[in-house]
Amino acid sequence: MAEQTGPAPMDRHETAMGLGPLSIFIRKLLNRSRLSTLDQQALANLPYKIQNLDVGTQILREGDRALVCPILLDGFTYRYKVAADGGRQIVALKVPGDALDFQSAYLHTADHDIRALTPVVIAMVPLRAIESLAEDRPAIARALLVDTILEGSIGREWLLNIGRRNAEARLAHLLCELYYRIDEIAGAPLDTYEVPITQEQLADLLGLTPVHINRMLKRLEGKGAIRSGRRLHILDLAELERISDFSDIYLHRNNVPA
Amino acid sequence: MAEQTGPAPMDRHETAMGLGPLSIFIRKLLNRSRLSTLDQQALANLPYKIQNLDVGTQILREGDRALVCPILLDGFTYRYKVAADGGRQIVALKVPGDALDFQSAYLHTADHDIRALTPVVIAMVPLRAIESLAEDRPAIARALLVDTILEGSIGREWLLNIGRRNAEARLAHLLCELYYRIDEIAGAPLDTYEVPITQEQLADLLGLTPVHINRMLKRLEGKGAIRSGRRLHILDLAELERISDFSDIYLHRNNVPA
DNA sequence: CGGCAACTTGACGTTGATCAAGCCATGTGG
DNA sequence: CCACATGGCTTGATCAACGTCAAGTTGCCG
Numbered sequence: 370m371a372e373q374t375g376p377a378p379m380d381r382h383e384t385a386m387g388l389g390p391l392s393i394f395i396r397k398l399l400n401r402s403r404l405s406t407l408d409q410q411a412l413a414n415l416p417y418k419i420q421n422l423d424v425g426t427q428i429l430r431e432g433d434r435a436l437v438c439p440i441l442l443d444g445f446t447y448r449y450k451v452a453a454d455g456g457r458q459i460v461a462l463k464v465p466g467d468a469l470d471f472q473s474a475y476l477h478t479a480d481h482d483i484r485a486l487t488p489v490v491i492a493m494v495p496l497r498a499i500e501s502l503a504e505d506r507p508a509i510a511r512a513l514l515v516d517t518i519l520e521g522s523i524g525r526e527w528l529l530n531i532g533r534r535n536a537e538a539r540l541a542h543l544l545c546e547l548y549y550r551i552d553e554i555a556g557a558p559l560d561t562y563e564v565p566i567t568q569e570q571l572a573d574l575l576g577l578t579p580v581h582i583n584r585m586l587k588r589l590e591g592k593g594a595i596r597s598g599r600r601l602h603i604l605d606l607a608e609l610e611r612i613s614d615f616s617d618i619y620l621h622r623n624n625v626p627a
Numbered sequence: 628m629a630e631q632t633g634p635a636p637m638d639r640h641e642t643a644m645g646l647g648p649l650s651i652f653i654r655k656l657l658n659r660s661r662l663s664t665l666d667q668q669a670l671a672n673l674p675y676k677i678q679n680l681d682v683g684t685q686i687l688r689e690g691d692r693a694l695v696c697p698i699l700l701d702g703f704t705y706r707y708k709v710a711a712d713g714g715r716q717i718v719a720l721k722v723p724g725d726a727l728d729f730q731s732a733y734l735h736t737a738d739h740d741i742r743a744l745t746p747v748v749i750a751m752v753p754l755r756a757i758e759s760l761a762e763d764r765p766a767i768a769r770a771l772l773v774d775t776i777l778e779g780s781i782g783r784e785w786l787l788n789i790g791r792r793n794a795e796a797r798l799a800h801l802l803c804e805l806y807y808r809i810d811e812i813a814g815a816p817l818d819t820y821e822v823p824i825t826q827e828q829l830a831d832l833l834g835l836t837p838v839h840i841n842r843m844l845k846r847l848e849g850k851g852a853i854r855s856g857r858r859l860h861i862l863d864l865a866e867l868e869r870i871s872d873f874s875d876i877y878l879h880r881n882n883v884p885a
Numbered sequence: 886c887g888g889c890a891a892c893t894t895g896a897c898g899t900t901g902a903t904c905a906a907g908c909c910a911t912g913t914g915g
Numbered sequence: 916c917c918a919c920a921t922g923g924c925t926t927g928a929t930c931a932a933c934g935t936c937a938a939g940t941t942g943c944c945g
Contacts (some may be wrong), residue, residue, distance in 0.1 A: 432876070437814030444641040450783060453872035456791035460783040472776045475769070480877040481782045504765055511733070514772055517779065518730045522738050525718040531790045532665030532834030533714035536901070565924065581901055583925060598924080601911070614671060618690070619738040721904060794933070825891065839933055856892080857942065 377555075388413035393554065394435050395439050400553060401519065401624040402512035411502055412509065417492040428469060429483035435473035437493045443464050444489030445565065448481045449573065452466060459574040461520060462486070464550050471513055474500050480515030487565050519621055528618040531576045534613065539575050540585045542613035544595065549601055549620055564601045646671035648750060651812065652698050655724030658811060659777065659882040660770035669760055670767065675750040680743050684734065686727060689743040693731035695751045699723055702747030706739045707831065717832040719778060720744070722808050729771055732758050745823050777879055780801075784877040789834045792871065797833050798843045798873035802853065806861055807878055822859040 386393055388409060395412050398404060404412070419441070422428070422449060428439055428446060441463050448461040463469055469483055474496045503510035523546070528541050547564055568586065572579045584595040594601040594609050603609065646653055646667060654668050656662060662670070675698070680686070686697055686704060695716050699721050706719040720741060721727055727741055732754045761768035781804070805822055826844065830837045844855040852867050854860040861867065 378839040412687075419670040448783065449786040452787060452791040453796075454791075458787040458790040460786045472779070475773045475776055476879050477882050478779075478876065478879075480879070481783055507762055514775070515733045517772070517775055518733055521730070521775065521782060522734075522781045524779060524786065525706065525739055527786055528718045528782065528789065529708040529710060531786065533710040533712075538875070569923080578902055579923090580903080580925085584901090587925085601686060618736065621736075622733050624735050827891080836934055837892085838894090838935080840932095845893085 373492050384451040390442060391415060391417065391440065393442055393466040394468065397514040397554065398516065399625075401515050401621065402508070403440055403625070404508055404512060405547040408506055408508050408512075408579070411506060415494050415498050415502065417494045420491050420493060422489050422491060424485055424488055426483065426485045427482060427491075428491070429473075429479050429481075431482050432481055433473075433479045434469055434477060435479060436496055438471055438474070438496050438499050439483075440492045440494055441469055442492055445485055445486040447574075448483050449488050449569075450481050455575045461524065462470060462547075462548075462550075462574070464554060466554050468513070468516065471499070483515060486570065515624070522619045522621065525552060529594065536575070536577055536581055536585050538613040539577070539592070540571065540582065540613075541589060541609040542615055543571070543574060544603055544616040545606065545609050545613060545617075546620070548606055548609075549617055549622070553622070562603050564603065566601060629825055632684050638801050648677065648700060649698065651700055651724040652726065652750075655812065656770040656774065657883075659773050659879065660766070661883070662766055662770060666766050667766055667769075669764060673752050673760065675752045678749050678751060679750060680747050681748055682743055684743045684747075685740060686743065687731075687737050687739075687750070689737055689740050691737045692735060693737060694754055696729055696732070696754050696757050697727040697741075698750045698752055699725050699727055700750055701747040703744040704741055704747060705744050705828075705832075708739050715831045716834060717828070719782065720805070720808075720832070722812060724812050726771070726774065727756070729775060736798050744828065753859075759781065770813060773882070780877045781880060792836055794833070794839055794843050795846055796871045797835070798829065798871075799847060799852070799867040800873055801829070801832060803864065803871060803873040804869050805876075805880070806864055806867075807875055807880070811880065820861050822861065824859060835874065 382464075388508070391413055395404070395409050398412075399409075401553075429435060431450075443465050445465075446469060447459045448463075449457055449459045449468045451457050469491075470479070473479060499513075503513060526546075530539050535544060542563065548562065551562070567581045568582045571582045571586075575582070577585075586595065586601070589609070589612070590597045591597045592605075592608060592612075594603075594605045595608075596604055609615065633883050636875075649671055653667050655664070677700075687693060689708075698827075703723075704721045704727060705717045706721075706751075707715055707717045709715050721741075727749075728737070731737060754827075757771075761771060784804075792800060802822065806820060809820070825835045826840045829835075829840045829844075833840070835843075836875050844853065846858070847853045847867070847870070848855045850863075850866060852861075852863045853863055853871065867873070
C-alpha cells in the first residue's frame with residue numbers, strides 16, 4: 370500500500386507519449402474517441418495519488434458516496450453484487466487504463482462493490498477535477514461518455530451470456546472477451562496468453578459453481594483450446610470463438626472516428 | 628403507423644407543464660437531474676416526428692447506424708440479443724419517457740435490437756439535434772449521462788438476478804422493478820396494477836423457458852402475491868419483495884440534487 | 886363460429902448444484 | 916532444508932432445478 374504523489378513518473382509503466390502515469394488511461398480513451406493534444410495534456414495534468422493495493426482490497430463499497438475516481442494503471446479489478454443467500458455475482462471486469470468509478474460523480478450512492486482481482490496500481494483522481502475537466506472540454510466529456518456506454522454494451526453481452534448460453538460456451542465466451550480486452554491494451558499482439566484468475570472467480574463471473582467451472586475447464590483443455598491448472602492459458606482463440614459463437618462487435622473495437 | 632409532425636399536441640398524453648408531447652421525457656429527466664426552465668424549454672423545442680407502432684415492430688437492428696433517437700412516449704419496448712442457437716435474451720426494458728437509443732450518437736453501429744413490447748407511441752428526434760443540445764447545455768448533457776448510467780445500474784442488477792437467484796426470486800424481482808419503474812412515471816400511486824407482458828417475454832427477460840415461467844407464476848399466485856392468467860396483476864408487492872430480497876437502491880430513486 | 890396465440894399441465898431428461906474427500910503447489914517458520 | 920499449513924485445484928457420487936416434449940385448454944378477434 371505504498372503511496373506516491375504528484376507527477377513523479379512510475380517505472381512500472383511505460384509513459385508513452387510523455388504523458389506520465391495516466392498515459393495508459395489516455396491511450397485507452399484514444400482507442401474510441403478523438404482528443405486534441407490539449408485535451409490529452411489536460412488529462413495528463415489531472416492531480417492524482419498513486420496507490421498499490423493487495424489482492425482483494427475493497428476499492429468501493431455499496432452505499433458509499435465516492436469523492437475520488439480510481440483509475441486502474443496495472444492489474445485487474447471487478448465490480449460485484451451479492452444476493453441474499455450470499456451468492457456473489459461479478460458484474461464487470463476492469464482492465465488497466467479503465468476509470469473504475471466515474472459514475473459516482475453523478476449518483477448519490479454506489480450500487481455495488483469494487484475489489485482488486487490481482488495486486489493493482491491505481492491513480493486516485495479527485496472526482497471534482499474530472500468533473501470540471503468534463504465541463505470545460507466537451508471532447509473529454511464525450512470520451513468519458515463513450516467509455517460508459519461501452520461498459521453498458523459489455524454488460525448486455527454478459528446478460529446474453531449468462532442468460533442463454535450453456536456453461537461451456539459461457540466460459541469460452543468470457544475467455545475470448547478477456548483476450549481481446551487485454552490485447553487492446555498490450556502493445557504487441559498477444560501470443561500464448563495467461564489469465565490471472567481463479568476458478569472461484571470464474572464461477573462468480575459466470576453464475577456457476579467452482580466445481581462446474583473446473584469440469585468445463587477440463588473440457589476446453591481436452592479440446593486443446595486452453596491450458597488449465599495453476600495458471601490459465603489461452604491456446605486456441607479460434608476454437609474458443611467457435612465454441613461460444615463469439616462476435617466482437619459489442620466491444621466496438623473500431624469506433625475511432627475517421 | 629400513423630405519423631404526425633411538429634408541435635401539434637397529442638391528446639393521448641397530458642402535456643404537463645405546457646412542454647408538449649416530450650414533457651414525459653423531460654419529467655423523467657427531472658426525476659434524477661436538475662434542469663433550468665431554459666433547459667427544459669430547449670428540450671421541449673426539439674424537432675420530432677410522432678409515430679405509432681404495432682406490437683413487435685423493430686425499432687433498431689444490430690449493425691444499424693442510427694440517425695434518430697426514438698423517445699418512448701407511451702407503451703413499452705425492449706432491447707434484446709440472440710444467441711447462436713436462436714435463444715433470445717432481453718437485456719433492457721424501456722418505459723414511457725425513456726430515450727431508446729441515445730448511445731447511437733456515440734458508437735458506430737448498434738450492438739443489439741430494439742422492439743416494441745406493446746403498441747407504442749414514439750417521438751423520433753434527429754440525433755444531431757440532441758447532440759448539439761448536449762454540447763450547448765452542460766446540464767442537459769449531464770442529465771442524459773445520468774440516464775445512461777442508471778440503465779447501466781439496472782443492467783448490473785439484472786446480471787445478479789439472472790446469475791444468482793432461483794427462478795421464483797428472479798421473477799418476483801423483475802415484477803418489483805417493473806412496479807417501481809411504472810410507479811415513477813404514473814402520476815398517482817399505483818393500486819392493483821397490471822403488467823402488459825406475455826409469459827414468453829418473461830422467459831426471454833429472465834433466462835428461463837415459458838413453461839417454467841408458467842409454473843413460477845402459479846407458485847406466486849398460490850402465495851397471493853400476484854394474479855396470473857391472461858393479464859398479470861401485482862397484488863402484494865411486499866410479498867414479492869420478501870421473496871426476491873428486493874432493494875431499490877439500484878434504481879437510484881432519490882437522486883434529485885438538493 | 887372458427888382460427889390462432891397464449892396459457893396450462895404432465896411425464897421425463899439433462900444440466901449444473903451440492904456434498905465430500907483428497908491432492909498439489911506455494912510459502913512460512915523452525 | 917524440511918514440516919506443515921493453506922488456498923486453490925480435482926474428482927466422484929448424488930440430487931434438484933429447470934428444460935424439453937407433447938397434448939390439451941382457454942380466451943380473443945375477425
